[in-house]
Amino acid sequence: MWILSAHYSGYSGCSPGDEGRSGAVKKDDSLDLDFHDIKPAFPLSRREFLRLMGGGLFIFFSLGDSLAAQEQPRQRRFRQSLPGDFNAFLRIDEDGRVSCFTGKIEMGQGIITSLAQMLADELEVPLDSVDMVMGDTAVCPWDMGTFGSMSTRFFGPPLRAAAAEARAVLIELGAEYLQTSASQLKVEGGVIFHKSQSQKRVTYAQLTQGKKIARRLKREAVLEKASDFTIVGVPVLRTDAEDKVTGKAKFAGDIREPGMLYARIVRPLAHDARLISVDSSAAKKIKGARVIEADDLVAVLHEDPELAEEALNQVKAQWMKPVAKVDEKTIFDHLLKVAPEGQVVSQGGNLAEGKRISKSVVEHTYLDGYVAHAPIETHTALAKIEGDKATIWASTQTPFRLQQEAASALGFPVEHVRVITPFVGGGFGGKTRNQQAVEAAKLAKLSGKPVQVAWTRAEEFFYDSFRPAAVVKI
Known part of the structure; x- marks a missing residue:
């Protein structure tokens, strides 16, 4: 068994407004929590975690600092509001299957497949050997939520890095097992073998059997190049498709x-x-x-x-x-009156100069109503x-x-x-x-x-x- 944790350094968007909430249930603090009120924490201590998982190789690490360098200022502000501990972990079991435990959830957007593709490519294993364990607070690390269309964009990179680090550690173990140097080895389908002596090989499953090792790695992972992808960017059958078509999927x-x-x-x-x-x-x-x-x-x-x-x-x-204070005719006037001052997210160019040299200037206000x-x-x-x-x-x-x-x-x-x-x-x-x-x-x-x-x-x-x-x- 092999466990790897990854720090999620992204932001999943913002909560929609609460206008139109029901008055049927008396409002109380339980439905008025902000994300800042939520204490992010992994449900188990590391000792409890290791005892629960039994034998295997465990590697804990954080990618926050290395990923922060890739962010734009706006993204960095959001990232800094997130917890500093890890937000996902991987497990390579003694049968060679790969499991990813994450607080993200699958709601038809397809991340149960896209994230599995990233893991499979970086670990060099078949897609059908990857299991996604999602949204279970008893076994998954804390996560802010799944919204904003940003799971693949922000959660994908640290997940890939975690898988790449896992591959590197397994190759090191494979080199020790095969009594050769890591540079002489390559991986295909979860099997590590010698580049020139293909009969010298060992599987991920063999390397994880009977082990109980805990490490914390601080080095940066070396990711595969996009040109080397064999699963990402290739049309695949969604991993949840059959269960949903046949009615096996549980809602x-x-x-x-x-x-x-x-x-x-x-x-x-x-x-x-x-x-x-x-x-x-x-x-x-x-x-x-x-x-x-x-x-x-x-x-x-x-x-x-x-x-x-x-x-x-x-x-x-x-x-x-x-008594209703607004209706469909007055709602936008009301919104403009009560709206707080906005924030400038980004700016550039010279608006005044642009107006001066333009042959025509188009200005318009667009109204977009509430939508279910x-x-x-x-x-x-x-x-x-x-x-x-x-x-x-x-x-x-x-x-x-x-x-x-x-x-x-x-x-x-x-x-x-x-x-x-x-x-x-x-x-x-x-x-x-x-x-x-x-x-x-x-x-x-x-x-x-x-x-x-x-x-x-x-x-x-x-x-x-x-x-x-x-x-x-x-």
């Missing part, structure tokens, strides 16, 4: 737990409405229905989702609706409480943020909350907030049963956060 809504209940939540008809009264007597008459009332969180639980929906329709609630993210998979989560520990399977772009939010809502230590991110059916920046998962966690604690919350399409379009509106002047 949050596919997870089942014994005794689980389906939740349907009473929603207000307007944002920021506050609950005045609720009459759930009719809903309680439906056999098997349970009604949970906790502040502004009112939900009907049932082992049959259709009966949960039927019971929901029997609940009568009165809400105090806020509209993922195919709606916000979904399943929460299970066992004593003072919680496990949450969720459709989320920010599993570690959710871990903090759920811990806050439940009153649990963060380390007692595990978030597992199955395949996510689209996010587009809209699944960085995790209201449905916090709702599921609260209901699971109150009911004593595993609870699934899956938003309807109507809830998705009304209660999800929207892509921020914009006023662009050119």
Whole structure:
């Protein structure tokens, strides 16, 4: 077994605005966390990590300083806000398979394949021998989240470097095993062999068997040249394609737990409405229905989702609706009035001189309204409480943020909350907030049963956060 850690020195974008958030759940600190409130940490100490993983070769290192030199000033500002410890690690097991553990998640954008391609090329192993373990807070190092279309751009380079360093160390071990110099060896398909005596060979699997070595390397990795790539830049079948086409792939809504209940939540008809009264007597008459009332969180639980929906329709609630301050006609005037002063990201040239010598000057203001993210998979989560520990399977772009939010809502230590991110059916920046998962966690604690919350399409379009509106002047 071989483990290598890599420091992620990129930035994944910024969280979308929270305009249009639901008033159904009373706002609390658990849904108001900023990324700066989240303590980045690997869930295990190095000693615990080594004990858990057993035998193997472990190499820990950071690439932050070497990657920082490649960044533009804006990127560097973002990078400096990230934790200084590693944000991914690789494992080469005793059977020769390669695993990458990362807090990134796969939501249809394809990084489960593109990152595996990078690893396979740098390690000189077949693509189908690489496994991506993604978005599990119990085994993956902390990650800010997956958004901004920057995972491949910023996470790819340190991942490649980690794989290149792994290859270099394995070649050194191979040289010792074959009693030759490293310069005389090459790698193909996870096999190290002598350039002129091909019968002298050893596999990665052979080199990792029965070893338990921990190292920390500070040297810079030597990456393969793009001209030497055989997997990157070549059309390949996506590694998740077959499972998704055949229905084997699991999304949050596919997870089942014994005794689980389906939740349907009473929603207000307007944002920021506050609950005045609720009459759930009719809903309680439906056999098997349970009604949970906790502040502004009112939900009907049932082992049959259709009966949960039927019971929901029997609940009568009165809400105090806020007075709308803006509408579609005044929204942009309002946004311009409340907008903070902007920051100059970059500038160049002489605008005044350009205007003077131009035959014509075009100036225009463009208005871009709020837009729903509209993922195919709606916000979904399943929460299970066992004593003072919680496990949450969720459709989320920010599993570690959710871990903090759920811990806050439940009153649990963060380390007692595990978030597992199955395949996510689209996010587009809209699944960085995790209201449905916090709702599921609260209901699971109150009911004593595993609870699934899956938003309807109507809830998705009304209660999800929207892509921020914009006023662009050119």
